[in-house]
Amino acid sequence: MCAPVATDAYKTYLDELTRAGLLIPSGVKGVYGRSGTFEHVINQFEVFVTRMGAHLDPEVMRFPPVFNREHYARINHIHNFPDLMGSVHSFLGGDLEHTELVRKFEGGEDWSRDLDASEVMLIPAACYPLYPTATGTLPPQGRIVDLKSFVFRHEPSDDPARMQIFRQREYVRLGSADEALSHRDAWLERGAEMLRSAGLDVEPVVANDPFFGRGGRMMKATQREQTLKFELVVPICSEEKPTAITSCNYHLDYFGQAFDIRTADGQSAHSACIGFGLERIALALFKTHGLRVDAWPASVRQVLELG
Amino acid sequence: MVQNEIRDLVIKHARLSADVSVLTDRSDLYAAGLTSLTTVNLMLALEDHFDIEFPDRMLVRRTFGSIQSLAEAVEALKAS
Numbered sequence: 001m002c003a004p005v006a007t008d009a010y011k012t013y014l015d016e017l018t019r020a021g022l023l024i025p026s027g028v029k030g031v032y033g034r035s036g037t038f039e040h041v042i043n044q045f046e047v048f049v050t051r052m053g054a055h056l057d058p059e060v061m062r063f064p065p066v067f068n069r070e071h072y073a074r075i076n077h078i079h080n081f082p083d084l085m086g087s088v089h090s091f092l093g094g095d096l097e098h099t100e101l102v103r104k105f106e107g108g109e110d111w112s113r114d115l116d117a118s119e120v121m122l123i124p125a126a127c128y129p130l131y132p133t134a135t136g137t138l139p140p141q142g143r144i145v146d147l148k149s150f151v152f153r154h155e156p157s158d159d160p161a162r163m164q165i166f167r168q169r170e171y172v173r174l175g176s177a178d179e180a181l182s183h184r185d186a187w188l189e190r191g192a193e194m195l196r197s198a199g200l201d202v203e204p205v206v207a208n209d210p211f212f213g214r215g216g217r218m219m220k221a222t223q224r225e226q227t228l229k230f231e232l233v234v235p236i237c238s239e240e241k242p243t244a245i246t247s248c249n250y251h252l253d254y255f256g257q258a259f260d261i262r263t264a265d266g267q268s269a270h271s272a273c274i275g276f277g278l279e280r281i282a283l284a285l286f287k288t289h290g291l292r293v294d295a296w297p298a299s300v301r302q303v304l305e306l307g
Numbered sequence: 308m309v310q311n312e313i314r315d316l317v318i319k320h321a322r323l324s325a326d327v328s329v330l331t332d333r334s335d336l337y338a339a340g341l342t343s344l345t346t347v348n349l350m351l352a353l354e355d356h357f358d359i360e361f362p363d364r365m366l367v368r369r370t371f372g373s374i375q376s377l378a379e380a381v382e383a384l385k386a387s
Contacts, residue, residue, distance in 0.1 A: 215347035
């Protein structure tokens with residue numbers, strides 16, 4: 001069991017995970033290597049996700065964890081989550097500027113200000129690179145897309161479940177408002193059943209994204225008022241503050257408008273997604289069933305085909 | 308009139324797609340093009356202008372739906 005003080009509980013679990021070799025510390029909070037066992041659990045959960053989504057015959061697309069800076073500029077992320085962003089910078093100067101850069105580096109000065117923005121940003125969600133590629137008219141039945149990527153959010157923390165870079169596996173629906181909402185609601189139910197069958201006693205809760213600052217209060221309240229976001233939460237280190245391990249989101253026609261995605265009848269496309277937080281699910285499984293996978297309950301091992 | 312001050316702030320901060328000259332106090336601002344992001348701009352402008360702070364219970368679409376509903380919210384907050 002976790003200690004009553006949550007911050008200590010985070011460190012205690014992180015210590016257990018690193019001592020067991022499941023996570024490999026890098027010296028940066030929230031950035032870890034993963035062991036073969038940890039990856040095996042994630043792989044097997046993904047096999048489960050693929051099995052449970054097979055009836056939808058989704059298109060499979062895999063994007064790298066960076067995307068076009070121009071596309072980033074169209075989604076208001078800079079307004080809503082400036083503190084979480086990851087911008088890729090590099091050195092764009094010539095010999096003269098390089099000499100200055102190295103001088104600063106060797107002199108222990110701040111050399112990072114001599115860098116310039118590259119063409120790419122780190123992606124904050126696995127589905128973001130999809131929408132710019134969907135500009136135009138959708139087929140009559142809309143689209144269902146299976147996505148997975150590492151995503152980045154700059155929020156260093158002792159909580160092993162709050163990583164800076166982690167994987168999301170998503171099923172995205174592009175189509176009418178009804179199609180998007182049905183997708184969100186069906187996956188909320190299916191996702192909860194899946195996680196419970198893996199022995200995780202999740203609860204669905206209305207949620208909001210961590211919008212930044214004073215104005216963010218309004219965005220949080222509006223998102224909750226419209227019940228756009230649900231999370232499946234389960235205690236990992238704290239009973240009082242259970243951790244969201246999966247989220248189900250309805251975006252209205254936000255991405256349809258931003259990237260001119262239209263339904264076959266010319267309306268702005270609506271979208272919805274389920275995002276499985278793969279590391280968090282693995283961490284919840286290890287917390288609930290123990291750090292030794294071969295000692296997990298037979299029913300869980302069967303569902304995840306752990307052999 | 309609080310309504311006139313609010314109207315000026317709406318014109319300046321809400322970036323409405325509709326013609327603001329035909330807006331009445333009871334016009335639906337969301338139908339006129341208010342979005343979640345421009346609602347944030349408008350909220351911050353109202354808080355600064357009237358030196359108030361909207362409590363979370365007032366951060367709902369109903370409050371921001373019209374100049375009249377905003378005026379009632381502002382009056383209530385100024386009185387408290």
